[in-house]
Amino acid sequence: METPQLLPNPDSLVELHQFLRQLVSVDEITLRGEPDFARVEAYWHIGRIIVETEQQGQDRADYGTQLIEQLSNELTQHYGKGYRTSNLWWFRQFYLSFPILHAMRGESKEIRDYLRTELTWTHYRILISIENEQERHFYLHNAADEKWSYRTLNRLIKSRYYYQVALGEDKLLARTPTLSKTVSTKATHRSRVAQIRRTLLDQPGWALVERTASCLPMTVNKPDVLFYHYNLGRFIGLWVADQNPSMTDSISRQLTEWRLHRESDPMNYPLGLLVNSKNAVKLILDVATPPLSNPERNQLPTQL
Template sequence: MNPESPTEPIELYRYLRTLVEAAQSDSDPTPKFALVEAYWHIGRIVVEIEQQGQHRADYGIHLIEALSDQLTQAFGKGYGMSNMWRFKQFFLAFPILATNGREFINLRNHLRTELTWSHYRVLMSLENVQERDFYITQAADERWTVRFMQRMIRSRYYYHVGLEDNELLPSKTNRRDAPNGPLVGSSPTPSVVGGTKRSRLAAVKKILLKRYVGFAFVGQRQYVSVRGKDYWVELVFFHIVLGRFVLVQLSTHSPAALAEFRLILDSYAQKQPPTIPTLPVGLLVDEAGRVKYATTSGEVRLGQDEEAVLPLSF
């Protein structure tokens, strides 16, 4: 879709109709993104109409309203004035510069085609461009649904994945060949051996967030009740690849400790959001930094693929 924009009302409508019809065509390998493309171009045209000058402001508004009515009559709901202004916001949030004159670069070289209009509607509300780009990459690479992406944004995942407020998850170019394996980094590894319990937990948190893909920090010291006895889960993460909550406790690997942790996992499974159907998994970390996996009583063990994305030791 690189045609020059027409300027006359009838030509504009025909041009926009061509865009929308192309987006609804079965021949496009990415039909959902074709609609995104059409909406972006509609937003571009709305901006161009508004930029024609103050003396043409009333005419510009009238023209946009007329185009909205014509598109609504031709294609149904989705092209009302509220959406026309939303398309405008979309273009302004993702401006793509022209190569020459009014000919625009292929939008598919600049936006991720895996994402739908519903994804971009959520993303364009983020004012921090770096944060928005981060979620675009994560959502496209990990095939996030819109609802899951919204949940990750609300949980401030972007701000939790780094060690400091201004440090982000290392880019994919720093990952090992295994897509869900640990990250390679030059920073010294915090120690989980020795020191206070607080410092050891801080080290576990930093290692999981910096060196392993997919961990989002949820919280610490989360309360659960097991058979009338109160427990505190020391660290809770959500793993976006596994789709599971991951609970971390500092403990020995004794059979008694493992049995108690399973009861905690059972209790946590009962309180986790109903939108997460998968059961939680636990990591018991001993004083030497070795990890013992724990599952709920409803699972015998994790699958090999699932174990591959979790740490063996710290």
């Protein structure tokens, strides 16, 4: 039985190749100027076409993964190694982080009005990791206006520059010494999840599928984040919670529900990772998942 073709429709592929040909045409880049942003623009359109195709596609948990794999093969044949699956996952997330409303096909001017042409793809890779939209746009415009290098941008994000400058966090903390005690449990949990997510995405093999994992066919206790590990060829759900027998059993049952919905090969059954308050990581499988080999386990963290 032949594998179904999941590539975007022909019109989308023609449009996609038009953008990518610009990246390999010296004359075209010279004419347009801003060669770094030409690359950013093309990557955003790849992400858009992936998302649009997913939305029109089949209702299967692995549909997006198969689409990206086939599109990666198509683009790699024409343009080389820069379009492996891990990069396409990044392009997809780029579009989801900057979903420019009313951007019409082929109208690059609106994209250039919304994004900052002074920034490179490396800058945007860093910005994608910021979950708060207001914070992300603060760094977007300041990095462009102040001509920050990507290293400077990364350092300022880690130092909470946005909260110090834009929100006056230092003054606020000085006036309210007990503020940390009033931070809600949910806010603290979201902050931990975001930090763990960034840590994993900085490691080889990890790609973000969805921040809240709301797409999964689980009735309760869905993971905080859903990843795809392209070296293992598996979806991985991550839960941030206390490690106890009840929680472990609940996650195992949720993985079983997910597995039965996907009907995939046993070597590609989804995995669960449970991270406790000390950032120790516990691997959880459902009852039908074969044990992982040592090389496979070595690609998963034991401490975050």
